[in-house]
Amino acid sequence: MVKPKVLATHRLFDPARRILEENCDAEYWEKPERPPREEVLRRLKDKEALICLLTEKVNDELLQAAPKLKITANVAVGFDNIDVAACTKRGVIATNTPGVLDETTADFAWTLLMAVARRLGEGDALARSGNWKGWDLDQLVGTDVWGKTLGIVGFGRIGKAMARRASGFRMKVIYTDAVRAAAEAEQELRAEYRDMHALLAESDFISIHTPLLPETRGLFDAAKFERMKRTAFLVNTSRGPVVEEAALVTALESEKIAGAALDVFEKEPAIHPGLNRRNVVLAPHIASASLETRTKMACMAAENVIAAFEGRRPANILNPEVLKG
The missing domain is CATH 3.40.50.720 (NAD(P)-binding Rossmann-like Domain)
Known part of the structure; x- marks a missing residue:
C-alpha cells in the first residue's frame, strides 16, 4: 500500500x-x-x-x-x-x-501584564548589569495589579481564561466583543460588557484576544490610544496587525498611555524600533510556547x-x- x-x-x-x-x-x-x-x-x-x-x-x-x-x-x-x-x-x-493553547496563552498574557506593570524587564537588566547598588525606596516602582480594572478585547476562549485568572487579583473585569457573552458566562466570570469606547476609558490594563479579521486589522489606532487612560497598559498576545505599531509608538512617546507588553508584531519578525523602550515588554511570539x-x-x-x-x-x-x- x-x-x-x-x-x-x-x-x-x-x-x-x-x-x-x-x-x-x-x-x-x-x-x-x-x-x-x-x-x-x-x-x-x-x-x-x-x-x-x-x-x-x-x-x-x-x-x-x-x-x-x-x-x-x-x-x-x-x-x-x-x-x-x-x-x-x-x-x-x-x-x-x-x-x-487557550490556557497557556492566557498564562503568558498574564506574564506580560505582570512584567510591564512591575517593570520586570528593567529590573532584570539592572540586576544583570553589575550596576545595582542595592535596595532603595523609589527604585523601579511600578503599578499594582491587584484591585484594578482589566479590559478584555475579544471574549472567546482565551479572553474568558483571562477573566478567570483576574478573579485571583480581585480585579474588575470588563470586556467587549462583536457578540455579547451569555448572561451565565458573565455571571460566572464576574465580567461586565462594555462597548469599545467605554472599555478604553475605564481599563487600567487592556488585553487583546481577537482574531485577525478585516474588521480587526488596525483596530488599535491613534484614536483608540487617545481614549485610553494615561496610566493604562496595553497587552497583545493575539495578532500583531491588530495594533498599528506607529500609532502605539506615538502614544508611548507622548505619554498618552503608560506602557505596553507585546508578544506579536505588525510585520513579524520586524519590530518597530520605537518599541525599544523601558516601558515596553517584548516577547518573540511565544504565548503558546510550552x-x-x-x-x-x-x-x-x-x-x-x-x-x-x-x-x-x-x-x-x-x-x-x-x-x-
Whole structure:
C-alpha cells in the first residue's frame, strides 16, 4: 500500500512525527531557519498534505504548485496565513489547532501584564548589569495589579481564561466583543460588557484576544490610544496587525498611555524600533510556547491530516463545504 505523502515545514515534536509516520510518507524541513519559499513550492509538487506554521502563506501560488494537495494543516489557532477561499475553490481542506493553547496563552498574557506593570524587564537588566547598588525606596516602582480594572478585547476562549485568572487579583473585569457573552458566562466570570469606547476609558490594563479579521486589522489606532487612560497598559498576545505599531509608538512617546507588553508584531519578525523602550515588554511570539501545548498543537495538526486521508471529517476543519457531495 502506497502511503500518502506529507510535507511538514518544521521538524515537529516526536509524538506528532509518530502519528504521521504510522500512516504517511512524511518529509520534514529539519533546518532551524525557515524554509525558503521556492523550496516549499518545489517540495510540494508531489505532496498530498502540508503541515505548516503561520510563516507559510497558503495562497493561490502555493496551491497551484501543489496539484495533488488534499489538506493543509496549520499548527496554530490563527489562520490568517491561509487563503481559505482559495483552498475551498480547489477542494483542499484547511484546518487549524484551536482549544489546546487557550490556557497557556492566557498564562503568558498574564506574564506580560505582570512584567510591564512591575517593570520586570528593567529590573532584570539592572540586576544583570553589575550596576545595582542595592535596595532603595523609589527604585523601579511600578503599578499594582491587584484591585484594578482589566479590559478584555475579544471574549472567546482565551479572553474568558483571562477573566478567570483576574478573579485571583480581585480585579474588575470588563470586556467587549462583536457578540455579547451569555448572561451565565458573565455571571460566572464576574465580567461586565462594555462597548469599545467605554472599555478604553475605564481599563487600567487592556488585553487583546481577537482574531485577525478585516474588521480587526488596525483596530488599535491613534484614536483608540487617545481614549485610553494615561496610566493604562496595553497587552497583545493575539495578532500583531491588530495594533498599528506607529500609532502605539506615538502614544508611548507622548505619554498618552503608560506602557505596553507585546508578544506579536505588525510585520513579524520586524519590530518597530520605537518599541525599544523601558516601558515596553517584548516577547518573540511565544504565548503558546510550552512544551506540552506546542506538542499538542503539532499532534492535532497530524491527526487532522490522518482524518482527511481516512475519509473522516477533520475535527478542526475551517471549510467543511469542501466535503459536501
